[in-house]
Amino acid sequence: xxxxxxxxxxxxxxxxxxxxxxxxxxxxxxxxxxxxxxxxxxxxxxxxxxxxxxxxxxxxxxxxxxxxxxxxxxxxxxxxxxxxxxxxxxxxxxxxxxxxxxxxxxxxxxxxxxxxxxxxxxxxxxxxxxxxxxxxxxxxxxxxxxxxxxxxxxxxxxxxxxxxxxxxxxxxxxxxxxxxxxxxxxxxxxxxxxxxxxxxxxxxxxxxxxxxxxxxxxxxxxxxxxxxxxxxxxxxxxxxxxxxxxxxxxxxxxxxxxxxxxxxxxxxxxxxxxxxxxxxxxxxxxxxxxxxxxxxxxxxxxxxxxxxxxxxxxxxxxxxxxxxxxxxxxxxxxxxxxxxxxxxxxxxxxxxxxxxxxxxxxxxxxxxxxxxxxxxxxxxxxxxxxxxxxxxxxxx
Amino acid sequence: xxxxxxxxxxxxxxxxxxxxxxxxxxxxxxxxxxxxxxxxxxxxxxxxxxxxxxxxxxxxxxxxxxxxxxxxxxxxxxxxxxxxxxxxxxxxxxxxxxxxxxxxxxxxxxxxxxxxxxxxxxxxxxxxxxxxxxxxxxxxxxxxxxxxxxxxxxxxxxxxxxxxxxxxxxxxxxxxxxxxxxxxxxxxxxxxxx
Numbered sequence: 001x002x003x004x005x006x007x008x009x010x011x012x013x014x015x016x017x018x019x020x021x022x023x024x025x026x027x028x029x030x031x032x033x034x035x036x037x038x039x040x041x042x043x044x045x046x047x048x049x050x051x052x053x054x055x056x057x058x059x060x061x062x063x064x065x066x067x068x069x070x071x072x073x074x075x076x077x078x079x080x081x082x083x084x085x086x087x088x089x090x091x092x093x094x095x096x097x098x099x100x101x102x103x104x105x106x107x108x109x110x111x112x113x114x115x116x117x118x119x120x121x122x123x124x125x126x127x128x129x130x131x132x133x134x135x136x137x138x139x140x141x142x143x144x145x146x147x148x149x150x151x152x153x154x155x156x157x158x159x160x161x162x163x164x165x166x167x168x169x170x171x172x173x174x175x176x177x178x179x180x181x182x183x184x185x186x187x188x189x190x191x192x193x194x195x196x197x198x199x200x201x202x203x204x205x206x207x208x209x210x211x212x213x214x215x216x217x218x219x220x221x222x223x224x225x226x227x228x229x230x231x232x233x234x235x236x237x238x239x240x241x242x243x244x245x246x247x248x249x250x251x252x253x254x255x256x257x258x259x260x261x262x263x264x265x266x267x268x269x270x271x272x273x274x275x276x277x278x279x280x281x282x283x284x285x286x287x288x289x290x291x292x293x294x295x296x297x298x299x300x301x302x303x304x305x306x307x308x309x310x311x312x313x314x315x316x317x318x319x320x321x322x323x324x325x326x327x328x329x330x331x332x333x334x335x336x337x338x339x340x341x342x343x344x345x346x347x348x349x350x351x352x353x354x355x356x357x358x359x360x361x362x363x364x365x366x367x368x369x370x371x372x373x374x375x376x377x378x379x380x381x382x383x384x385x386x387x388x389x390x391x392x393x394x395x396x
Numbered sequence: 397x398x399x400x401x402x403x404x405x406x407x408x409x410x411x412x413x414x415x416x417x418x419x420x421x422x423x424x425x426x427x428x429x430x431x432x433x434x435x436x437x438x439x440x441x442x443x444x445x446x447x448x449x450x451x452x453x454x455x456x457x458x459x460x461x462x463x464x465x466x467x468x469x470x471x472x473x474x475x476x477x478x479x480x481x482x483x484x485x486x487x488x489x490x491x492x493x494x495x496x497x498x499x500x501x502x503x504x505x506x507x508x509x510x511x512x513x514x515x516x517x518x519x520x521x522x523x524x525x526x527x528x529x530x531x532x533x534x535x536x537x538x539x540x541x542x543x544x545x546x547x548x549x550x551x552x553x554x555x556x557x558x559x560x561x562x563x564x565x566x567x568x569x570x571x572x573x574x575x576x577x578x579x580x581x582x583x584x585x586x587x588x589x590x
Binding site (some may be wrong): 137140141163363365366370372 | 427539549
């Protein structure tokens with residue numbers, strides 16, 4: 001199958017959507033499909049994988065309440081059309097199709113069957129409502145809508161109407177599978193390791209909640225250590241801490257992928273005290289795949305990832321005391337942690353790219369089947385007026 | 397204002413109106429074509445699901461009572477399909493010819509029959525006819541879900557455009573029947589979900 005994927009954000013800048021597109025492309029390539037990716041770049045000299053075509057330089061611009069690196073304008077437009085013509089794709093898979101960037105332009109120019117994946121859960125309604133009449137005849141070209149989470153689906157329903165099928169983000173679980181090796185973070189019963197991942201200066205990642213819970217944890221388990229991996233001003237955060245908590249906390253700053261995996265594998269408890277803004281808890285899947293018992297806030301995105309028979313413990317969002325109580329309970333019970341670990345490893349498998357990409361492929365096949373059956377000459381014609389329309393690309 | 401100016405303005409207005417009408421008509425055309433494609437994709441997946449179920453019934457991998465239940469529900473669904481082929485009757489096809497009942501029955505039978513034990517038992521015998529038809533049932537049941545949702549989305553879009561005053565006034569939809577949603581139970585059996 002010839003698959004065209006379009007990513008709206010600069011491909012050489014790390015980000016959830018970019019990783020999603022990259023992993024999906026590489027999975028289908030490995031299966032023997034022909035895959036092309038169209039995306040903007042941040043640095044024109046950036047090294048790109050062979051399957052990626054650049055549609056121009058991304059420009060930082062304010063959209064949807066934050067600064068995003070997007071691409072637009074006539075140069076991009078002609079590159080998008082050229083890529084579509086040369087690609088001759090059987091199916092076109094656009095990511096974030098209503099973001100004003102490459103995906104929207106590809107949607108505009110496309111004549112092949114279109115699948116769209118919606119990632120965000122925080123679309124601004126004002127922008128969407130203003131643009132709706134403008135976008136409507138384009139969004140009508142979409143034959144299948146995918147949302148990566150229940151929250152993303154609700155956003156689609158609210159702003160575009162209709163529905164979307166939920167296919168979660170994928171994770172390469174083999175990369176995280178526990179290997180039993182001891183690392184510098186491996187804990188002992190007296191000195192258990194609690195792991196925290198995420199930007200330390202971004203409030204919604206919840207470091208403040210974690211830190212608030214630490215005194216109670218240290219009272220009961222004096223040897224407990226908190227390992228914090230994530231970028232941010234360490235000095236600033238650390239100096240504001242209670243001295244006892246500071247002594248028990250190790251700040252790693254931003255870490256490499258390998259170190260992240262090693263930390264998760266060695267953690268006695270992975271704590272996710274996020275307070276909001278998470279559309280999909282990919283980091284929870286990674287922790288589960290690494291065999292780290294999960295303790296997370298009860299955000300909807302997180303409880304969805306943990307599943308119906310939860311593969312992790314939750315506490316009310318922002319509640320440091322509840323976090324401390326749950327953490328102590330788990331630290332005191334190796335059996336319960338072992339149970340969560342096994343459940344987590346099993347649960348993580350349903351987010352493996354093997355399973356997830358299979359579902360995406362099912363969507364492609366369904367859409368192509370529908371497109372093949374569409375009558376070449378539509379049964380109805382609106383009299384003379386029907387002949388006065390503009391020819392769209394590919395049907396001159 | 398002289399006559400020429402008035403005539404020019406009228407001509408421009410008429411031109412704009414006719415462009416807008418033709419644009420709306422072709423948009424409606426495209427949406428109808430999308431619905432027709434979606435309904436035939438759904439039909440194809442339903443036939444595949446019924447055929448795979450029949451295969452599972454005759455694979456020898458399940459006990460005779462299970463086999464009979466599966467065969468009964470699957471042949472009922474195939475029967476309905478043969479007597480109401482969509483391609484022969486586009487009008488009937490768009491209302492799905494009342495097949496919702498038999499498809500719901502098939503879904504319910506699959507859910508009742510494919511218990512955790514049965515599914516595990518079938519999956520253990522890798523490469524057997526039973527295991528292979530089970531995976532075909534799973535694959536087609538998933539695609540039925542997808543196809544039905546995509547179809548209903550397409551129906552909603554057509555209906556929204558057709559509800560517009562301009563479209564109704566100028567009869568831009570011609571004689572095409574108003575597409576209907578297709579609603580039936582297509583939940584996957586819990587045992588095959590993970």
